[in-house]
Structures are given as structure tokens and as C-alpha cells.
Amino acid sequence: MAGATFTPREMIARLVAFDTVSSNSNLALIDFVADYLDGHGIACRLFRDPSGDKANLYATLGPERPGGVVLSGHTDVVPVAGQDWRTDPFQLTEADGRLYGRGSCDMKGFIGAALALVPEFLARPLRTPVHLALSYDEELGCRGVPGMIAGIVEELPMPGLVIVGEPTEMTVANAHKGVYGFATEVTGLEGHSSMPERGASAILAAARIVGFLDDLAAELRQSGPRDAAFDPPWTTMNVGRIDGGTAVNIVPRTCRIAWEFRPIPAADPAAIRARVERFVADEVLPALRDAAPDAAIETRQTCLVEPLAPLAGSPAEALVLHLTGANRTGAVAFGTEAGLFQKAGIPAVVCGPGSIEQAHKPDEFVTVAQIDACVAFLRRLCDWVHADPAQRRR
Numbered sequence: 001m002a003g004a005t006f007t008p009r010e011m012i013a014r015l016v017a018f019d020t021v022s023s024n025s026n027l028a029l030i031d032f033v034a035d036y037l038d039g040h041g042i043a044c045r046l047f048r049d050p051s052g053d054k055a056n057l058y059a060t061l062g063p064e065r066p067g068g069v070v071l072s073g074h075t076d077v078v079p080v081a082g083q084d085w086r087t088d089p090f091q092l093t094e095a096d097g098r099l100y101g102r103g104s105c106d107m108k109g110f111i112g113a114a115l116a117l118v119p120e121f122l123a124r125p126l127r128t129p130v131h132l133a134l135s136y137d138e139e140l141g142c143r144g145v146p147g148m149i150a151g152i153v154e155e156l157p158m159p160g161l162v163i164v165g166e167p168t169e170m171t172v173a174n175a176h177k178g179v180y181g182f183a184t185e186v187t188g189l190e191g192h193s194s195m196p197e198r199g200a201s202a203i204l205a206a207a208r209i210v211g212f213l214d215d216l217a218a219e220l221r222q223s224g225p226r227d228a229a230f231d232p233p234w235t236t237m238n239v240g241r242i243d244g245g246t247a248v249n250i251v252p253r254t255c256r257i258a259w260e261f262r263p264i265p266a267a268d269p270a271a272i273r274a275r276v277e278r279f280v281a282d283e284v285l286p287a288l289r290d291a292a293p294d295a296a297i298e299t300r301q302t303c304l305v306e307p308l309a310p311l312a313g314s315p316a317e318a319l320v321l322h323l324t325g326a327n328r329t330g331a332v333a334f335g336t337e338a339g340l341f342q343k344a345g346i347p348a349v350v351c352g353p354g355s356i357e358q359a360h361k362p363d364e365f366v367t368v369a370q371i372d373a374c375v376a377f378l379r380r381l382c383d384w385v386h387a388d389p390a391q392r393r394r
Helices: 008-016 027-039 108-116 118-122 145-155 202-223 269-291 315-324 338-343 368-386
Strands: 044-048 055-061 069-074 093-095 098-100 130-135 161-164 173-176 179-187 236-244 254-262 296-305 330-332 348-350 365-367
Touching (some): 008 108, 008 368, 027 044, 027 130, 069 108, 069 338, 108 130, 108 368, 145 338, 161 315, 161 338, 179 202, 202 236, 202 254, 269 296, 315 368, 365 368
Parallel strands (some): 069 130
Antiparallel strands (some): 044 055, 236 254
16 A cells, blocks of 8 residues: 555545444554555554454654644444444445545544545655544543553653544534443342242332432433533433343343433532432332342443543644634533543644534434535644744744
């Protein structure tokens, strides 16, 4: 693939064609990108997961020295199973000014545009490095990127700022909510369904917990703290999955609930979790143990996505406002890897093509106009990193 070139649409199509649903390996896509960059003389560093089946990729265009701009995106996508797609989700389809395909919006559109412009970035000597950071398992709670961030901080010159290209319709977001995910395991006692009182139903106990989470969500919405920068402006909760039981005529012994909450900055995550734990300990577990002394309810944290908070004097915010021509920043309700970069001491903002309204849905798409806007933004960044630092504006 020596010196191969692609238009942004062609590169996006190549990336969409890789089935990188989070349950799958992303190595085929990573190998493709590494070969493509190698053809342009760019070496890549891979940070693999413990199994070796997935990897983050980090590459530097220009001098390997402190500073520079990281263009960050995740390579994994959410599942398509059970969704009613009108097109092949792993084949980019253009129609009516839209590019359809799983990940076209979230977030292979941004990655594809950035990769397609690599030859343009390399056409002139770069005065400031541009780094490409591609991660795995973002959709599972940003599980992949911490290893890459640790490698950057411990082994490589520290970048100056990060642009995470999640879909914001090319507006600049300097804040997002955190994500706190949990799995609650309920263990009761099996029994014959004709005598349910002699068993302890894990599903019924789990249902009480789900009901409490719903009540708590309503309380947070109605009377909890608010922040108008976010949409919605309150702390949200969601129960995403319930698994339990074996047959309709068996009192179920086990049930598992996957749930999360996304706090605004003014909320107290520890207090929210404590409310749930107190309800379980005081209300649900004693009733379960009346019929099954060995019954148990255990909750473990499965996901922690650090929030992104506005940073006074942020070079990331200043640069991206300059490149977009915007005069204000905003906040997004969804979580990204930006908060993790910021926690590691690398200023970050979120700015990328497409709308989050199209992400995770059947017939996911990004508009051609949004990709064009992203390409124009990246070309302005290209001019900026080639300019004499003394003559730059932000």
C-alpha cells in the first residue's frame, strides 16, 4: 500500500467495511491503517489489550517532540443485531447527501477524513506534530484508551492538546457528562413455580431495584441539580439490560441488571450510588433472605468515563474555536475519551462531524456536508501546524 491515497469518502468506506463491533477484534482495521501510514513513512505504536485481539494505534506526523495536536477517535462500533437496516451496515451507501453505514457518524467519518488528509499534512515540513490516536472498546466504557494514554504519558513526548472527533456537528464542546456503569447481580433460591413462596425470586427482587432506579431518575429530573449547558440539563439514569431465570415454571435463582447514570458536574456520584446501595440493603435484601438466608445482591462498577470540564485558558479550546470560526463553546450529554485525556494532563475538546442523534441507530448516517466541513476544518489545521509559531493566531 506504498503511498496509497484515498478521498475522504473512500477512506470512510474502507473503515466502515471492517466489522469492528466491540465484541470483535479491531486488528484488521488497525493493520490496514498501519500499512497505509507505513506507505507514507509514518511509524505506528500499538498498545494491545491483554488478549492481544485488540489494539490502540498511535502515530506521529512530523517531529517527535513535546507539543502538537492529537486527533483522537475510537475504532469500535455498537452492534447492529436486532436493528432494521435498509442498507448493508458494513458497506458505505451514499443517498440524498448522506453516507449510511455503521460507524459513519460514530466515528469513522472523523477518522476517515483525518487519515485521508495524511498526504496533505506531509506535503510540507510540519513545524508542529500531528498525532493520530485510534482506540478500541470506547463503546464499552472507554476501556481501551487508558492503556494508550498511559503509554503516551510514560514513554512519549507529551502532546499539547487533543481533539476528540465525536459527532458534535462541528461545534466545539468543552464539557461532557461522566458515565458511571454498574452490574447488579441478584442471587435468590430456585423453586417450583406452583409454590413460589418456597423460593426466592431473583427477578422480582431485581424488579424492585429497577423500580427504585426509575423513581430515583424521576427525582433527579424533577428536583435534582441542573446545568443548562447540557441537554438534558439533569443527571440521567438508564437500565440497559436485564438477564434472569431459566424457565417459566422455575422460580428464578439469578438475575443481572446492567444500569448507569450520567451526572452533571453539580451532582454527587457517590451519593447517588449510596442511595441505591442503601435501598438494596434496607429494603430488598432482607425480604429476599426471609425465604433464602443465603441470598445475595452484589453491585460492581463496570464503567467509569471521566467527565470533561471546562478548563480555563485551554489551548485545545482556543485552537478549535479559531479553526472552526466559532465564538462559543457548548456541552454534550454523551461521554467521550476527552475526559480521560484531560485527567492525564492533556487539554482536550470534542469536535467532529455528524449528529449524535444518528449514532447507535439503524441506518446510521453522516451527511456529506458534515464530512466536507470536517475536511475543511482539518485543512485549516494543516495550515496552522505548518505555519511559523510566531505568526499564528488562535
